[in-house]
Amino acid sequence: MEYTRRKFLQTSLGALAGAAAGGLWSVPGWAAGGTKLELTAQESRIDLGRGPAFNAFSFNGQTPGPVIRVREGQELQVILRNRLQRPTTIHWHGQPVPNAMDGVPGVTQAAVPPGGSFTYRFRAHPAGTYFYHSHFGYQLDQGLYGALIVEPARPVGGWDREEVLLLADWVLADGGGMAPVPRRSPMGGMMGGGMMGRGRMGGRGGRGGWSGAPGEPLTEPYYQGYAVNGRLYPHGEPIKVKKGDKVRLRLINASSATTYDLSLAGHRLTVLALDGQDITPKTFDVVRLAMGERVDVEFTADNPGAWLLQAYDTGLGESGLATAVLYQGYEDRPPNRPGFRPGLSLATYWDLAAARPVAHPAGPPQRWYQQVLSGGMHSPYWSINGRMYPDSERLGAAPGEKVRLSYFNRSMIPHPMHLHGHFFRIVNFALPPERWLVKDTAVVEPMRRLDVEFVADNPGLWFHHCHNLYHMEAGMANLVTYAGATPPKET
Ligand SMILES: [Cu+2]
Structure with missing residues (x-):
């Protein structure tokens, strides 16, 4: 998805002149004013460019679905039409939408039945990089997701081009992630995990083969491909640059069970935003994205050549996640791979701070919940405080309260914990609270503790x-509950 500064200016001028934005954003169904569109969830033939084509799910016939771009403060209206043979919903990951728009079946709405439709409506706020995805069953691992970009109310320039890169793990078989393919054993959770070690330790495809007893949850599959914007390397669109270009990448990890450590050969990456929220820019060799996280980075095209932006340990070359960055005049050269070697700098939460002070109430939290994360050993089940959804606890909150969650990961793999409807701050005693990172997804590393705090400012369930x-x-x-919030009646 190419998006140049010139195009941006054209669009801004067009909007000023009251012209329809249709076409400029490459969003089918985009209406005048740019706030209304339709997303049809349907079964589609998926072709990632390599490997067999197979049947999985799409929005409007494509996976990822169309990039939705909306201006901060505008109302976004999306009509979801369900042409699947099972229920579905859409969740607006990271956007603190009104509770009824949040898209969690049985919690904020009854799932949209086959043949049915549902209109999501909310004011896009705040600006940043987000995504949308089905929150029903395993549909996230079957192709139902897409990028949601909220442009700042006042345009911020400074980039010659911008790319949205949506990263996804794939099983190349009918049903996608639900296909009857070899899966990691629950013990595999001990070994493989979400980041380093994946792929190499698992062995692709053949080994493992665990399939649960009937009625037990699926464990994660051995993935067969890692796609950037729905294409496996080298079949994707390369990022074409000119010497001197300043390039912004909006990286979105829409994967179901894969963390990526990304590096761009010949360049370093400057991190601009985490989960859509600006940070004080800082430059690294490697940038990590867990499931549900978004990272905005920029680089200056100052090293002409053909280069790969690649994820470590999803496999090298054609088996891994990669996309080419090609300078003018180097379009036909084979791209150089990044050298993953000891001593590279890796962006962690503890190296980063909010770009601007963001108010955070001082003093002790009014509510403080311990959240012990465990499971995966000899069992396909995972729990918080030993309880499994829907028989899990409810974390009560009242409007205006500051709530702290202390995560203790008592397992050997990381868990990217995501809270709907709110941003939280990552507690970091090395920084004053107003500079704590503002995020909606935070990775709790194996056998470690991580604390987050949020202000209960969005009532609901x-x-x-x-x-x-x-x-x-x-x-x-x-569930985080506010007094009086009750789930919808199932229809
Ligand atoms: Cu987890």
């Missing part, structure tokens, strides 16, 4: 869960 889809479906979820 909110899902809180691990964004590894297979952990979520295996119980690792609970």
Whole structure:
């Protein structure tokens, strides 16, 4: 998805002149004013460019679905039409939408039945990089997701081009992530995990082969490909640059069970934003994205050549996640791979701070919940405080209260914990609270503790869960509740 500064100016001028934005954003169904569109969830033939084509799910016939771009403060209206043979919903990951628009079946709405439709309506706020995805069953691992970009109310320039890169793990078989393919054993959770070690330790495809007893949750599959914007390397669109260009990449990890450590050969990456929220820019060799996280980075095209932006350890070359960055005059050269070697700098939460002071109430929290994350050993189930959704606890909050969650990861793999409807701050005693990172998804590393705090400012019943889809479906979820909030009646 190419998006140049010139195009941006044209669009801004067009909007000033009151012209329809249709066409400029490459969003089918985009109406005048740029706030209304339709997303049809349907079964589609998926061709990632390599490997067999197979049947999985799409929005409007494409996976990822169309990039939705909206201006901060504008109302976004999306009509979801369900042409699947099972229920579905859409969740607006990271956007603090009104509770009824949050898209969690059985919590904020009744799932949209086959043949049915539902209109999502909310004011896009705040600006940043987000995504949307089905929150029903395993549909996230079957192709139902797309990018949601909220442009700042006042345009911020400074980039010659901008690319949205949506990263996804794939099983190349009918049904996608639900296909009857070899899966990691629950013990595999001990070994493989979400980041380093994946692929290499697992062995692709052949080994493992665990399939649960009937009625037990699925464990994660051995993925067969890692796509950037729905294409496997080298079949994707390369990023074409000219010497001197300043390039912004909006990286979105829509994967169900894969964390990426990304590096761009010949360049370093300057991190601009995490989960859509600006940070004080800082430059690294490697940038990590867990499931559900978004990272905005920029680089200056000052090293002409053909280069790969690549994820470590999803496999090298054609088996891994990669996309080419080609300078003018180097379009036909084979791209150089990044050298993953000891001593590279890796962006962690502890190296980064909010770009501007963001008010955070001082003093002790009014509510403080311990959240012990465990499971995966000899069992396909995952839990918080030993309980599995829907039989999990409810974390009560009242409007205006400051709530702290202390995560203790008592397992050997990381869990990217995601809270709906709110941003939280990552507690970091090395920084004053107003500079703590503002995020909606935070990775709790194996056998470690991580604390977050949020202000209860969006009443409702909110899902809180691990964004590894297979952990979520295996119980690792609970609810934040405000007094009086009740789930919708199932139809
Ligand atoms: Cu998890």
